[in-house]
């Protein structure tokens with residue numbers, strides 16, 4: 155028998171459904187009403203508490219801290235002055251802290267638990283830039299799902315990912331964390347990652363809140379120097395920087411993180427135009443805006459705020475809902491409200507956003523829903539995740555060069571030498587954001603070869619890292635003097651049929667705070683490469699890196715180059731699969747590889763200049779001491795087979811341009827190709843780029859087979875934003891290019907009329 159209350163609820167819901175209100179709407183109305191009721195009960199201090207986020211600090215399961223900063227934070231948790239926390243993880247720790255807050259604070263509002271599960275958790279997947287090279291949206295979504303599942307099973311319910319910053323400067327260490335230089339590809343990948351992290355249902359115990367970061371412009375730090383000034387035009391802002399954020403918001407991303415940089419002279423955390431006008435008003439974002447770590451207090455260093463009180467009012471009024479580790483809100487916001495610089499309505503709006511997320515996750519119903527030790531045992535590291543990691547790593551690799559079909563390797567017929575300290579390294583392949591993973595837990599290349607039964611002789615050649623800490627927060631000491639291992643490496647190379655050299659950056663040479671001014675092979679690796687080449691040019695270079703490198707010498711001399719990036723936990727197995735041809739590489743560059751770091755910034759979708767050239771005289775846009783062309787352009791990548799494009803056809807039907815092309819696998823192996831569609835707007839009211847990616851399809855074809863690849867290009871994608879962010883869709887001639895990279899030559903003109 156239904157109780158009277160339940161009956162009432164049942165009839166009420168039927169009534170609402172008959173009235174045309176969706177279940178979603180009913181749920182969201184009931185959440186808003188619950189928030190209204192809670193807000194009435196909350197003191198101003200408790201409200202500010204929901205806007206305050208602390209970093210984890212002491213072993214939560216141990217004795218309570220008795221003094222100092224730890225005690226201060228501990229007391230704040232008990233007093234309900236903290237709404238969320240980062241870096242507390244593991245079911246036992248999370249449960250203990252949640253119990254403290256739920257049982258001891260006056261209103262018992264549960265905490266959110268945040269963490270940077272960026273490319274995996276215990277199982278480390280390839281760095282995001284590598285994954286972007288797969289152009290494989292379902293695979294990227296799967297990868298984020300793995301990270302979410304493991305993190306959620308360890309007590310986490312909020313990840314600070316995906317990073318959707320577009321960047322054109324490989325000196326910036328954080329390019330490893332994004333999807334590269336293109337706003338269209340970046341937007342598609344942002345959506346895939348948000349879906350992967352959040353799943354279809356936020357109330358599932360395997361979903362975590364995602365965060366689109368860093369809002370906005372962080373990828374344009376001048377000179378690629380992290381935390382540096384950003385000074386971009388309104389056109390770049392609206393056409394390049396903002397689209398992936400907009401796509402993430404449309405995909406329902408739960409939170410957005412402020413960036414560290416200034417935009418138009420205003421730090422992003424206090425940037426009313428960015429956060430209130432664009433994000434919250436124009437895009438109707440109703441999730442939470444969280445500051446970056448200390449991005450509030452840094453406004454004092456920017457010379458934008460005098461003190462923390464001012465930081466608090468500036469950030470809160472600009473719409474930054476949660477203060478991560480600046481101590482501005484918790485210590486000063488109440489006073490700012492009393493002074494009248496911040497209104498109570500502003501506070502309520504921010505608190506509502508935080509409480510809404512807690513409701514959507516179901517934390518009010520069960521604050522411990524992420525605290526299941528059985529789930530933690532099973533899912534915090536699952537054999538299926540290992541498979542996904544291996545598959546994702548293979549899909550991420552890009553074959554840059556393969557002269558005379560050196561690859562795939564035929565180890566049974568050849569004597570193999572393996573050279574390079576990275577080949578034995580089990581730590582570097584984990585890349586940068588691997589805080590939850592065990593150090594040195596990746597499969598090394600040597601282990602991959604062993605598992606595949608490949609016999610080889612091995613020499614490290616030169617060490618990449620000298621003694622000293624190899625740690626997330628510290629700079630690595632790179633070996634620039636010890637060449638003692640080169641002699642032995644040369645000896646084994648002389649005696650081999652083929653030399654596999656694993657060279658490049660260490661996994662902790664890219665990431666936050668790790669900008670480089672030079673994009674060469676770090677340390678003594680170039681010297682090692684040339685010494686080995688002098689005795690045996692039959693080299694396969696496996697390049698590991700978190701960013702594009704200027705490997706021009708290698709590109710001119712080394713017959714085969716496989717870009718492996720930082721492939722994650724399954725590194726050695728995945729690289730071996732590709733080298734042996736058990737997986738035919740299909741990755742395409744999501745970011746231009748320069749010939750020299752002096753060409754930076756370099757990117758494919760540059761504006762048309764008035765002097766494109768080449769010309770006989772010097773008066774055209776170029777360098778006199780270096781080509782102005784990239785080493786490998788955006789979208790470039792080879793396969794062990796070959797593809798050709800023909801029969802490009804265009805037509806317009808209502809709001810869609812139909813583009814079709816015949817794709818043929820002309821080689822002798824089956825393989826996958828990423829067919830890419832670019833547009834060029836011939837004449838427009840504001841100058842447009844020479845090419846812009848507007849579509850892509852990943853297609854699998856057997857040897858000798860052909861297929862017709864069709865694109866339905868919405869005409870809205872022919873438009874662009876003006877400096878105010880208004881979409882301009884102008885009739886006129888467009889060129890359409892289709893091919894296997896941004897240098898595609900197959901093209902056709904097309905007259906767009908409204």
Ligand code: BGC
Pocket residue numbers: 240270314367446447666
């Ligand atoms: C980074 C963010 C990250 C945060 C929390 C900051 O230094 O810029 O991307 O989410 O730390 O770890």
